[in-house]
Amino acid sequence: MTPTDKPLAGLRIVEVSSFIASPFAGLTLSQLGAEVIRVDPIGGAADVNRWPLTADGESIYWTGLNRGKRSVEADLRSEAGQEMVQRLVTESGPGGGILLTNQAGRSWMSHTVLSRIRPDVITLEVLGRTDGTPGVDYTVNAGLGFPQITGPVDHAVPVNHVLPAWDLACGLYAALCISAAVRRREQSGVGAHITLPLEDTALSVAGTLGYLTEPQVNEHSRTGTGNDVYGTYGTDFTTADGGRFMIVALTPRHFRDLVDLTGVRDAVDAVEKALGADFRREADRFTHRAVLNGLFEPWFARHSTADVAAVLETASVLSQQYRTFDDVVADGVLADNPMFAELDQPGIGRYLAAGFPAAFEGAHYTTGPAPSLGADTPAE
Amino acid sequence: MTPTDKPLAGLRIVEVSSFIASPFAGLTLSQLGAEVIRVDPIGGAADVNRWPLTADGESIYWTGLNRGKRSVEADLRSEAGQEMVQRLVTESGPGGGILLTNQAGRSWMSHTVLSRIRPDVITLEVLGRTDGTPGVDYTVNAGLGFPQITGPVDHAVPVNHVLPAWDLACGLYAALCISAAVRRREQSGVGAHITLPLEDTALSVAGTLGYLTEPQVNEHSRTGTGNDVYGTYGTDFTTADGGRFMIVALTPRHFRDLVDLTGVRDAVDAVEKALGADFRREADRFTHRAVLNGLFEPWFARHSTADVAAVLETASVLSQQYRTFDDVVADGVLADNPMFAELDQPGIGRYLAAGFPAAFEGAHYTTGPAPSLGADTPAE
Numbered sequence: 001m002t003p004t005d006k007p008l009a010g011l012r013i014v015e016v017s018s019f020i021a022s023p024f025a026g027l028t029l030s031q032l033g034a035e036v037i038r039v040d041p042i043g044g045a046a047d048v049n050r051w052p053l054t055a056d057g058e059s060i061y062w063t064g065l066n067r068g069k070r071s072v073e074a075d076l077r078s079e080a081g082q083e084m085v086q087r088l089v090t091e092s093g094p095g096g097g098i099l100l101t102n103q104a105g106r107s108w109m110s111h112t113v114l115s116r117i118r119p120d121v122i123t124l125e126v127l128g129r130t131d132g133t134p135g136v137d138y139t140v141n142a143g144l145g146f147p148q149i150t151g152p153v154d155h156a157v158p159v160n161h162v163l164p165a166w167d168l169a170c171g172l173y174a175a176l177c178i179s180a181a182v183r184r185r186e187q188s189g190v191g192a193h194i195t196l197p198l199e200d201t202a203l204s205v206a207g208t209l210g211y212l213t214e215p216q217v218n219e220h221s222r223t224g225t226g227n228d229v230y231g232t233y234g235t236d237f238t239t240a241d242g243g244r245f246m247i248v249a250l251t252p253r254h255f256r257d258l259v260d261l262t263g264v265r266d267a268v269d270a271v272e273k274a275l276g277a278d279f280r281r282e283a284d285r286f287t288h289r290a291v292l293n294g295l296f297e298p299w300f301a302r303h304s305t306a307d308v309a310a311v312l313e314t315a316s317v318l319s320q321q322y323r324t325f326d327d328v329v330a331d332g333v334l335a336d337n338p339m340f341a342e343l344d345q346p347g348i349g350r351y352l353a354a355g356f357p358a359a360f361e362g363a364h365y366t367t368g369p370a371p372s373l374g375a376d377t378p379a380e
Numbered sequence: 381m382t383p384t385d386k387p388l389a390g391l392r393i394v395e396v397s398s399f400i401a402s403p404f405a406g407l408t409l410s411q412l413g414a415e416v417i418r419v420d421p422i423g424g425a426a427d428v429n430r431w432p433l434t435a436d437g438e439s440i441y442w443t444g445l446n447r448g449k450r451s452v453e454a455d456l457r458s459e460a461g462q463e464m465v466q467r468l469v470t471e472s473g474p475g476g477g478i479l480l481t482n483q484a485g486r487s488w489m490s491h492t493v494l495s496r497i498r499p500d501v502i503t504l505e506v507l508g509r510t511d512g513t514p515g516v517d518y519t520v521n522a523g524l525g526f527p528q529i530t531g532p533v534d535h536a537v538p539v540n541h542v543l544p545a546w547d548l549a550c551g552l553y554a555a556l557c558i559s560a561a562v563r564r565r566e567q568s569g570v571g572a573h574i575t576l577p578l579e580d581t582a583l584s585v586a587g588t589l590g591y592l593t594e595p596q597v598n599e600h601s602r603t604g605t606g607n608d609v610y611g612t613y614g615t616d617f618t619t620a621d622g623g624r625f626m627i628v629a630l631t632p633r634h635f636r637d638l639v640d641l642t643g644v645r646d647a648v649d650a651v652e653k654a655l656g657a658d659f660r661r662e663a664d665r666f667t668h669r670a671v672l673n674g675l676f677e678p679w680f681a682r683h684s685t686a687d688v689a690a691v692l693e694t695a696s697v698l699s700q701q702y703r704t705f706d707d708v709v710a711d712g713v714l715a716d717n718p719m720f721a722e723l724d725q726p727g728i729g730r731y732l733a734a735g736f737p738a739a740f741e742g743a744h745y746t747t748g749p750a751p752s753l754g755a756d757t758p759a760e
Contacts, residue, residue, distance in 0.1 A: 005564065005568070007557075007560035007561050007563060007564040007572070008560050008563065008564075009564075020589075024588070027588065028556070032556075032557075032560050046630070046631060049663070050611055050612075050662075051610065051611030051612075051662075051663060051666065052590050052593075052594050052598070052602060052611070053663075054597055054598060055598065060590040060593050060594060060597065060598075061589070061590050061611075064587070064588050064589060064590045064593060065588060065589075067588075124738075130717050130719070134698055135698065135700075136628055136630065136698055138609055138614055138626055138628055138700075139626055139628055139698050139699060139700035140700070141626075142616070142625075142626035142700040142701070142702045142703070143700040143701070143702070143703050143708070144703065144705070144708060145703055145704050145705035145706075145707070145708055146542055146543055147607075147702060148702060148703075148704045148705075149542050150530075150531075150539065150541065150542045151530075151531050151532070151535075151539050152531070152535065152539070155531075155532065155535075157607075157616075157618075157624065158607070158616070158624060158702045159530065159531050159532070159539060159607070160607045160609075160616075160626070161530065161541050161543065161545070162526055162529050162530045162604070162610075163526055163541065163545055163585075163589075164589075165541070165543055165545040165548070165549075168545070168549055168585060169545075169548055169549065169552060170737075172549060172552035172553060172556060173552060173737055173738055174738075175556055176408070176412075176552060176555055176556040176559055177387075177412075177738045177740075179556055179559040179560050179563060180387035180388050180412050180559045181387050181740075182563060183387060183388065183559060183562060183563045183566065184385065184387040184388075184389075186563065186566065186567070187566070188385070192387070192740055192741070193740070193741050193742075194738050194739070194740055195738065195739050195742070196737060196738040196739075197737070200717070200719050200737040200738075201737045203708075203713070203714070203717065203719065203720075203734060203737070204719060204734040204735065204736065204737040205543075205548060205734075205737075206705070206734075207444070207714075207720070207732075207733060207734030208404070208407065208444050208445060208447075208734055209400075209441070209444060209445075209543075209544075210432050210440040210441050210444045211705050212705055212708060212709060212714060212732075212734070213432075213440050213444060213728075213731055213733075214432050214440060214705065215705050215706045215708075215709040215710075216709055216714075216731040216732060217434055217440065217728055217729050217731055218432070218434060218435065218440075220706050221704065221705035221706050222432060222705075224542070226540075227527075227537075227538070227539070227540045229518055229540075230431065230542075231430055231431030231432070231441075232430075232431075234518055236522070236537075236538070236540075238537075244537065244538060245522075246518055246519055246521075246522035246540070248516055248518050248519055250426070250516065251426060282430075282431075283429070283431060283433075286431065318514055318515065318516055318519050319519065320515075320518075320519035320520070320522040320523040321522070321523070322522045322523070322527060322528060322538045323522070323523050323524065323525055323528075324525050324528045324601065325524075325525035325528075325586070325591050325592055325594065325595050325601035325602075326525075326595045326600050326601050327525070328523070328524060328525055328583075328592060328595075329592060329595040329596055330595070333583070334583070334587075334592060334596075337510050337580070337583065339510070339580050339583065339584060340583075340587070348593075348597055349597050351593055351596040351597055352587075352592075352596065353587060353593070354583060354584040354585075354586075354587030354588055354592070355584065356584065357550075357553055357576060357577070357580040357581045357583070357584040357585075358504075358553055358554075358557045358574050358575065358576040358580075359574070359575050359576075360557075360561070360572055360573070360574055361572070361573050362573075362575070
């Protein structure tokens with residue numbers, strides 16, 4: 001291993017997986033330098049044709065999540081196929097012996113069986129719910145509480161998130177667990193049997209961030225605040241021509257800046273005094289946000305989007321005009337960002353594909369295209 | 381190191397940080413066995429009193445994110461304070477030499493300066509936007525496109541997510557990068573200078589999941605689908621007494637199950653034939669979801685929440701009644717889950733605190749309480 005090697009170079013991970021969390025974990029490990037072999041049943045797993053598709057019916061989803069991997073097809077119901085996967089997992093030198101899967105319950109690839117063949121094997125099983133029953137991002141999220149405090153405050157029904165945030169977190173936890181287990185194995189020679197339920201990912205994060213602590217120590221949890229940020233000052237405003245900006249005043253300096261640029265210093269000072277508030281404190285800015293919103297709104301409503309953008313550009317208060325995904329691409333955000341590199345993906349075409357978000361020594365790691373299904377299946 | 385050691389045992393990480401992403405990274409590394417020392421300016425960083433608070437004004441937020449860490453207060457503007465932090469980072473044996481921070485731009489703790497003192501130092505800087513300017517979850521998200529496709533389809537304005545999903549992902553990427561860089565250092569002796577912008581975290585994930593590929597290869601991106609899951613069959617229904625359930629039919633078996641339990645087999649078959657659809661395909665279930673929603677709705681509307689729950693309990697289709705955070709606690713979800721353990725947190729009280737979501741060899745790692753600010757400050 002040389003200093004310029006990627007940090008997980010030399011590892012070989014077998015991924016028997018589908019959907020989001022596990023393939024995302026495999027992709028992430030691959031971005032950090034591991035060789036990742038995705039194993040699918042003949043013809044592909046349930047996610048092989050997942051939307052979004054191109055006009056020609058190729059899966060943007062599947063190719064996006066499986067970039068840089070090798071692909072092996074195997075008849076997972078036959079003994080020969082199962083033995084091939086066991087060999088792939090257990091026979092690949094000191095950096096091998098790693099299985100990542102979301103398909104627990106198959107005894108032939110259980111930790112018990114694999115560790116009999118290779119005692120230092122590392123297995124990670126992504127599960128659904130804590131009790132072992134299936135669960136997906138949308139059901140886990142519904143059961144947890146976030147949809148009930150998302151969306152307009154006058155909207156009576158829950159609002160689901162669109163980003164599969166729990167799959168994403170679960171995939172990153174899975175990659176981290178494998179990386180940490182590899183470090184321990186390289187130090188001590190021991191393998192690891194790791195289980196990671198999607199539901200526990202969500203419960204752990206919600207606990208850490210306080211959402212599940214409030215009902216225990218404060219009698220009840222917070223209510224929704226619409227687009228206002230909880231606990232500090234942040235909200236969105238519409239301009240004269242319908243542009244919409246998210247504004248966050250996290251520090252006293254940000255807030256002074258917002259007050260000055262909207263020209264309402266006298267009114268804010270008077271309100272602060274009359275209410276006995278101290279707007280240097282984020283708690284007070286949050287508590288009195290309805291009043292503050294009302295004081296700032298007219299300035300945004302009076303000015304054009306271009307004027308607002310120009311003023312905010314030079315201000316310290318945090319701001320961002322809402323954009324669509326189309327806007328992000330059209331604005332050149334990807335073209336200007338060194339993390340994106342052109343990828344020629346068979347079936348999809350050329351596009352700017354994202355690399356790993358962290359840079360090591362200033363370098364963004366990129367990966368190659370997704371394989372065609374079964375491209376690396378060993379000859380009989 | 382023994383087989384029962386946690387996988388990151390023996391590491392010592394200095395965290396000069398605030399808000400969510402970096403403290404969450406530090407907590408995560410601590411859960412995996414690293415010693416984490418959080419360094420704050422005298423009196424605490426900007427997040428020391430963050431909401432949610434207890435009735436007595438103690439921060440549930442701060443204590444939640446800093447469990448299991450040690451706490452050092454230092455005058456970061458004085459030479460003595462800066463030297464103390466440099467020593468903490470560089471002088472702690474083979475597992476030390478690791479800095480995690482969201483406060484880049486201080487030359488005295490830059491990678492350049494620290495690596496002169498300790499050549500194998502690993503530094504990770506969480507940044508805001510790609511160009512080095514500040515950015516937070518809410519502004520990054522507004523600029524990316526998710527709020528425009530979140531919320532009711534007839535709702536004209538963007539809907540922000542409540543979970544700070546990008547902070548969360550960024551913190552997990554940070555923990556992973558440090559774990560991977562430690563593995564490389566232990567193999568080769570080289571340190572690492574890692575930079576991780578919050579904005580790049582969001583762009584990378586949105587790229588990988590296809591949101592930023594669609595506008596490049598398909599002319600335009602997807603539109604919002606409200607609470608319907610994109611690309612498969614999933615939506616929510618209300619019962620006779622106002623209970624609300626999220627339902628996901630990911631596989632043909634799930635879908636058959638939903639059709640049978642709602643008693644609309646004949647109607648679904650007739651519609652499938654008339655439309656030339658094949659509801660074994662998730663794409664067809666998604667395309668014709670309005671019709672399917674209409675066929676399933678009456679069964680939910682006719683039955684009580686208790687009856688619906690009882691039927692779904694034995695069905696294979698994925699389902700979950702929406703709950704509030706209060707419901708989750710009241711239903712005993714935490715008490716029944718071995719990942720949660722009682723924690724006696726000074727200032728907050730006793731509560732069930734979440735451990736690490738993955739179990740190693742069946743064991744959930746838990747951490748102790750958060751320190752009081754400055755509890756581990758070295759004597760002069």
